[in-house]
Structures are given as C-alpha cells and as structure tokens.
Amino acid sequence: DPTRTRELAHAFAQVLGHNPSTRNINYDWNELTKVIKVDVDQDRARALGISSQQLSNNINAVLSGSRITQLRDSTHLIDIIARAVPEERAKLDTLRNLMIPLSNGRNVPIEQVASLSYTLEPALIWRRQRLPTVTVQADVVPGVEATTVVNQMRGAISDFQAKLPAGYSVVLGGVIEDSGKAQASIFVVFPLMLFLMVTILMVQLMSFQRLFLVLLTAPLALIGVAGALLVSASPMGFVAILGVISLAGMVIRNSVILISQIDEHIAAGEHPWAAVISATEHRLRPILLTAAAAILGMIPIAPTVFWGPMAYAVMGGLIVATLLTLVFLPALYVTWFRIEPEASPQPTTQVAGQQALATA
Numbered sequence: 288d289p290t291r292t293r294e295l296a297h298a299f300a301q302v303l304g305h306n307p308s309t310r311n312i313n314y315d316w317n318e319l320t321k322v323i324k325v326d327v328d329q330d331r332a333r334a335l336g337i338s339s340q341q342l343s344n345n346i347n348a349v350l351s352g353s354r355i356t357q358l359r360d361s362t363h364l365i366d367i368i369a370r371a372v373p374e375e376r377a378k379l380d381t382l383r384n385l386m387i388p389l390s391n392g393r394n395v396p397i398e399q400v401a402s403l404s405y406t407l408e409p410a411l412i413w414r415r416q417r418l419p420t421v422t423v424q425a426d427v428v429p430g431v432e433a434t435t436v437v438n439q440m441r442g443a444i445s446d447f448q449a450k451l452p453a454g455y456s457v458v459l460g461g462v463i464e465d466s467g468k469a470q471a472s473i474f475v476v477f478p479l480m481l482f483l484m485v486t487i488l489m490v491q492l493m494s495f496q497r498l499f500l501v502l503l504t505a506p507l508a509l510i511g512v513a514g515a516l517l518v519s520a521s522p523m524g525f526v527a528i529l530g531v532i533s534l535a536g537m538v539i540r541n542s543v544i545l546i547s548q549i550d551e552h553i554a555a556g557e558h559p560w561a562a563v564i565s566a567t568e569h570r571l572r573p574i575l576l577t578a579a580a581a582i583l584g585m586i587p588i589a590p591t592v593f594w595g596p597m598a599y600a601v602m603g604g605l606i607v608a609t610l611l612t613l614v615f616l617p618a619l620y621v622t623w624f625r626i627e628p629e630a631s632p633q634p635t636t637q638v639a640g641q642q643a644l645a646t647a
Contacts, residue, residue: 289409289419295455296421302447308436309425316421319407323382332400336390342401345387350376379403415458422460432592433462434522466525473528484536488543497546500619504542505535507611508604515603519589521596530600537581538608541574542616549620559626567617578609 293316300312325346327339347353352370359365375381382403386394397403413420427436437459448457458464485498492498512531516523548570552562582602589598620626 289412291452292419292421292455293409295451296423299447299457300423302443303423303425303440305443306436306440308428308431308439310428311426313424314421315413315424316409316411318410320410321405322408323379324404324406325401326404327401335395335400337387337395337400342387342397345385345397346382349382349385379405424461430592432522432524432596434466434524437463438522469525470528473532484539488539491543492546496623497550500546500616500623501539501542503619504608504612504616505538507615508534508538508608510611511603511605511607512600514607515599516596518603519595519599521599524596526594527596527600530597531604534601534604534608537578537605538612541578541609541612544574545570545612545616546620549617558629559624560621560629563617563621563626567613571613574609574613578605581605 296314296316300314303309304312325342327342329339332338332342344353348369349371352368354366355369356367357364358367370376371381383396383398385397387397387400388394413422427433444457444459451457485502488498488501489495492501508531512527512534515521516527521527545566548566549562552566553559557565582605585598585602588594589602591598
C-alpha cells in the first residue's frame with residue numbers, strides 16, 4: 288500500500304531526526320499530486336462494447352491531445368495536435384460529457400460507463416526489487432561519518448523494525464550499502480591477489496623459510512593501524528581497508544629488501560651475525576626515509592572525512608611497522624636460522640710476548 292508506506296517513512300524520518308548528527312531529512316517520494324480517477328463499470332462497458340483501452344485513448348485525446356493531421360513545412364512534417372483548451376481540460380464536466388463512439392455508430396457519454404473524481408496520488412512511485420520503496424535520506428553534520436551515525440542508531444532502527452507490520456522492512460542503503468558492495472568486491476579477488484603476491488615473493492626469495500619470515504612481518508602493521516584509528520576516532524571502513532591493503536605491500540617490500548640485503552652480505556663472506564647487523568644498519572636510512580615520505584604524503588588528506596581513515600591507517604601502521612620491522616625481523620632471522628654471535632678473537636700477541644720473556 289503506497290499510502291501506508293509513506294506513513295511509515297514519515298515515522299522513520301522522525302526516528303532519524305532524533306539523532307543530533309543528522310539534518311536535512313528528505314524523501315524520494317514527492318508530495319501527492321492531484322489526479323483524476325476513472326472508475327470503470329466493466330459490466331456496463333462490456334455490454335456496450337467499450338474497452339478500457341478505448342476509454343483511455345479518448346481521455347488522453349482530450350487531456351494530452353491526439354494527432355489529426357500533418358503540415359508540411361519545406362522538407363519537414365509537423366504534427367497537428369487537437370485537444371481541449373486549457374480551461375476545459377481541468378474540469379470534470381468536460382470529461383463526463385465526453386462522447387465515446389460505439390461500434391453501431393452511436394455515441395454515449397463517458398459518465399454512463401465510468402465515474403470520474405479527483406484524488407491525491409504519488410506522482411512517482413520508486414520500486415526496489417518490484418516493491419514500493421521510500422528512500423529516507425539525511426545529511427550528516429560536518430566531521431561525522433555516516434558509518435558512525437548508523438552505528439549510533441542501530442538500536443533505534445531495530446526497535447522501529449520490530450514494530451513494522453508484516454511485509455514492511457527497513458534496509459540500510461547509501462554509503463553503508465555502497466561500502467558493503469565495495470568490500471564484497473575486494474574479498475572476491477583477495478584470494479587471487481594473495482596467491483599472486485606469494486608467488487612473486489617466492490620467485491624473489493627462493494626459500495619457503497624466508498617467505499614465512501616476510502609474511503610474519505605484515506601483521507605488525509595492524510598494531511599501528513588500530514592505534515591510529517583509535518586516537519583519530521576514525522571508523523574501520525572501506526577506505527581504511529584500502530589503506531591496510533596498501534600498507535601490507537609497503538611492509539612486505541621493506542622486509543624483502545632487508546632479507547635480500549642480509550643474504551647478499553652473507554654471500555660476500557661475512558659472518559651471518561655480523562651480516563644481520565651490518566645489513567640492518569645499511570638499510571636503516573633508506574627504509575626510514577621512504578616511510579617518512581609516504582607518511583608525509585598522507586598528511587594533506589588526513590583531515591578529510593572520506594579519505595581520513597585511510598590516511599590515518601597508513602600513517603599509524605607504517606610508523607609502527609617500520610620500527611618493528613627493523614628490530615623484529617633481524618631478531619626473527621637470527622632466531623629462525625639459529626645464528627650464533629661471532630666468536631671473539633684470542634689475544635695471541637700478549638701470549639707470544641709472555642713466551643718470549645720466559646725464554647729470555
């Protein structure tokens with residue numbers, strides 16, 4: 288029932304308006320429009336041989352007009368439309384006296400087979416999955432995310448939905464619906480993305496053990512992500528997830544560079560313990576500078592409402608993950624491969640001097 292649907296939409300708008308973070312509540316159903324309702328007596332119409340289509344065509348000819356001929360203007364044909372004058376079109380008497388031709392050549396007024404009256408109806412009825420749907424929309428105050436407002440109102444929405452009659456429901460749309468669809472599209476391709484990433488890392492590292500070490504460093508970024516989002520009061524939404532995905536690639540890149548540097552030092556003949564230390568010292572400045580460049584690049588979009596969660600996720604995660612990678616990964620490398628510290632050289636010069644003194 289469109290009328291009942293409109294009433295429930297007005298009631299839900301009042302619930303939505305109780306939240307101080309919402310404003311400018313509106314609907315996609317406009318105000319009711321004055322229309323002419325034609326109630327056809329089907330039994331009498333069939334007895335006279337008049338169809339509903341015939342009645343519709345005759346009424347439209349009066350209100351909208353019908354083409355009676357064409358006028359040629361040079362190479363163009365212009366339709367000549369005949370219809371009632373404007374002051375007559377708005378009168379019910381004009382339509383009641385409209386003559387309908389019958390098959391036997393006689394004419395009868397339309398009021399003999401139909402009753403006409405004014406009524407109010409929605410000018411446009413939106414449907415969703417073939418069901419009449421009213422979209423209740425609201426703007427949020429500056430500095431507040433739509434996700435935050437929805438989370439605040441989940442209890443009120445659940446209470447309102449529990450009181451709805453059978454056949455009516457409340458469905459969240461807008462930013463929440465779009466975010467859910469976007470996240471679903473990401474999760475669909477995530478297994479393929481993970482497989483390709485692991486394959487590329489395996490080609491580069493040529494070792495399951497080193498691959499495992501690299502993958503262990505990626506979750507370190509979540510520590511900084513959670514802290515940054517908590518401090519900035521930003522939601523873990525779609526854009527924040529995009530930031531986490533890109534952040535994982537940055538952390539893994541730093542880990543691959545550091546492990547490759549350690550292996551190069553070992554291949555050059557350096558002791559493994561010393562190779563871990565020297566490689567970490569060698570890559571310290573480049574890793575810190577690239578992380579700082581990425582963090583500074585996120586600062587301009589951090590204050591924005593839409594991109595802010597992604598910026599905070601990348602900045603917080605990159606700060607913590609970079610520092611922990613430079614400490615955690617070398618320690619994990621030494622522990623995993625059971626590397627012992629390099630033995631200190633014996634003081635042979637002093638012993639030789641003592642032997643020479645004893646001989647003398």
